Amino acid sequence: MSNKNIDWDNLGFNAHETKSMFRANYTLESNWQVEGLIPYGDVSLSPASTVLNYGQGIFEGTKAYQTSRERVVCFRLEDNANRFLSSSDRMCIPPLPKGFFEKAVQDVVKDNLEFLPSKEQGSLYIRPLAFGEGPMLGVKASDNFTFLIYVTPVGSYFKSGLKSLNTIITDKYHRTATKSVGFAKAIGNYAGTLLPFKEITDQGYDEIIFLNSSDENIIDEARSANIFVLKDNILKTPSLQGSILPGITRDSVIKVASHFFNLEVHEGDVTIEELMNGDEVFFTGTAAVIVPAGSINYKNKTMEFDAKYNDSMTKQIREKIIDIQHENIEDPFGWVIPLR
Numbered sequence: 001m002s003n004k005n006i007d008w009d010n011l012g013f014n015a016h017e018t019k020s021m022f023r024a025n026y027t028l029e030s031n032w033q034v035e036g037l038i039p040y041g042d043v044s045l046s047p048a049s050t051v052l053n054y055g056q057g058i059f060e061g062t063k064a065y066q067t068s069r070e071r072v073v074c075f076r077l078e079d080n081a082n083r084f085l086s087s088s089d090r091m092c093i094p095p096l097p098k099g100f101f102e103k104a105v106q107d108v109v110k111d112n113l114e115f116l117p118s119k120e121q122g123s124l125y126i127r128p129l130a131f132g133e134g135p136m137l138g139v140k141a142s143d144n145f146t147f148l149i150y151v152t153p154v155g156s157y158f159k160s161g162l163k164s165l166n167t168i169i170t171d172k173y174h175r176t177a178t179k180s181v182g183f184a185k186a187i188g189n190y191a192g193t194l195l196p197f198k199e200i201t202d203q204g205y206d207e208i209i210f211l212n213s214s215d216e217n218i219i220d221e222a223r224s225a226n227i228f229v230l231k232d233n234i235l236k237t238p239s240l241q242g243s244i245l246p247g248i249t250r251d252s253v254i255k256v257a258s259h260f261f262n263l264e265v266h267e268g269d270v271t272i273e274e275l276m277n278g279d280e281v282f283f284t285g286t287a288a289v290i291v292p293a294g295s296i297n298y299k300n301k302t303m304e305f306d307a308k309y310n311d312s313m314t315k316q317i318r319e320k321i322i323d324i325q326h327e328n329i330e331d332p333f334g335w336v337i338p339l340r
């Protein structure tokens with residue numbers, strides 16, 4: 001596959017066919033065995049595989065960047081590896097050996113460098129997956145699994161690019177339950193948001209905010225992004241109480257906000273009222289990076305945020321994180337890892 005047909009200046013968030021993907025296979029007898037880099041292409045599965053029948057699957061999302069120092073870097077890869085382990089554990093997928101995830105990501109990035117956008121155009125999105133492959137009619141964990149990584153060049157996640165989002169808090173659906181699988185990157189968590197999202201986009205909104213299933217006065221997160229609210233000098237985000245995905249951008253924002261901007265950061269309950277009355281509200285995720293909310297609707301009341309993006313703390317935090325990822329500034333946290 002060549003990179004010739006890609007519209008590099010308008011990448012958006014789409015899956016492009018690239019050169020290769022990485023595959024490893026698990027059986028009870030042999031544990032995880034590397035198959036290595038294979039041509040990008042379709043995967044064949046038993047119709048009775050546990051991923052197709054019961055959703056026994058997880059994924060990760062991370063990115064590689066071209067930097068100002070003329071090299072290619074990954075960002076906080078070890079954190080993705082650790083989250084993958086925690087998701088595997090929750091979904092009864094055997095753990096990958098230590099270092100396996102990071103090496104496989106680097107191998108597939110190195111083999112697909114022709115698909116890495118310039119830093120002005122975007123980044124290379126990396127999508128590791130693991131799923132139960134073996135046939136199992138009863139609701140049981142599979143005996144066979146696949147670990148697969150593919151990559152694709154991406155630009156902006158939201159269609160609007162950086163335009164602030166018109167959002168709505170839903171009390172019709174929950175994303176997940178507090179003691180369920182919300183903290184894991186389980187594939188079904190995302191399928192469950194498709195209908196709520198379709199309904200709100202049909203009404204003209206860009207993003208949906210879910211409430212906590214045990215306490216509907218507090219917010220959880222959006223479809224695929226964590227939420228922050230800034231009021232005066234205090235930045236708040238829901239704590240990792242079970243239904244919240246431990247976002248790596250979420251954690252980066254927490255550290256950057258206090259290190260560079262002296263903000264007080266609180267992880268705890270965030271009420272609907274606090275969200276609606278914030279000075280700034282923004283969404284974070286690997287795919288989304290950081291995107292501001294322009295308005296929030298709840299029960300027919302709409303709050304518009306007056307802060308101009310160009311003067312906002314949201315912009316300053318976003319740009320600081322991007323500056324670290326692109327090596328425009330020194331990385332005080334040791335997050336940026338050059339390809340080895």
Ligand code: COI
Binds near residue numbers: 061190224285286288
């Ligand atoms: C990511 O930010 O990488 C995610 O996992 C979101 C994805 C569902 C688009």
